[in-house]
Amino acid sequence: MAAPSLLPPSFSAGIFDFDGTLAETWHLWRRVDEIFFATRGLPFDEDASATLATLGFAAGARWCVERYRLRDEVSDIVDEWNRLGAALYEEEVRLRPGAEAYLRALREAGVPLALATTNDPHVLGAMRHVDVYGLFDEVVCGREVARGKDHPDIYLEASRRLGAAPGACCVFEDILPGTLSAARAGMTTVAVRCEDPRQPARELRRAADLWIDGWEGLAD
The missing domain is CATH 3.40.50.1000 (HAD superfamily/HAD-like)
Known part of the structure; x- marks a missing residue:
């Protein structure tokens, strides 16, 4: 073409x-991912962070539950990402x-x-x-x-x-x-x-x- x-x-x-x-928001979502992994005692996973950027919230939350065998509800993870993301996006994104x-x-x-x-x-x-x-x-x-x-x-x-x-x-x-x-x-x-x-x-x-x-x- x-x-x-x-x-x-x-x-x-x-x-x-x-x-x-x-x-340019990759650094904000990396912070969200770092917080997410840290609060669960997991080492930050660079490949997982890249995968989540493609999957979106709900599919990404389901993927995390399955990959890391988390006990979290998918909806709770989505809410967590929304809360963290919104707090960063409010003032920092242009x-x-x-x-x-x-x-x-x-x-x-x-x-x-x-x-x-x-x-x-x-x-x-x-x-x-x-x-x-x-x-x-x-x-x-x-x-x-x-x-x-x-x-x-x-x-x-x-x-x-x-x-x-x-x-x-x-x-x-x-x-x-x-x-x-x-x-x-x-x-x-x-x-x-x-x-x-x-x-x-x-x-x-x-x-x-x-x-x-x-x-x-x-x-x-």
């Missing part, structure tokens, strides 16, 4: 990930430079936008410096679909809500499983560099139709 034109856009609808893609300008430029060009995030509405709503519900026409959270981003469910649901065919959508992601599953669904993909040192940049460059280092200058 040819590399997409970002502005003027060559796509009819835009679907955006949040964590890492639009906001969009990456240029991200809001690009989103607004797309909307001015008549492109409907959806947020497709494994995050929870409670955490998104806690942010004081980012109004995702004002920036996007639709917000789809991981809890609203059956499977994580290693499957295309969340992107297909976003395209459905936007009233756009999958082939007309462009997905902006910073994780490899999401980029691959969106591509399998027939969507154009843009991989976005982030600060997470675990990001497999080389693999993402190969998998995506386009790679960008950030958002600055895209709306010019």
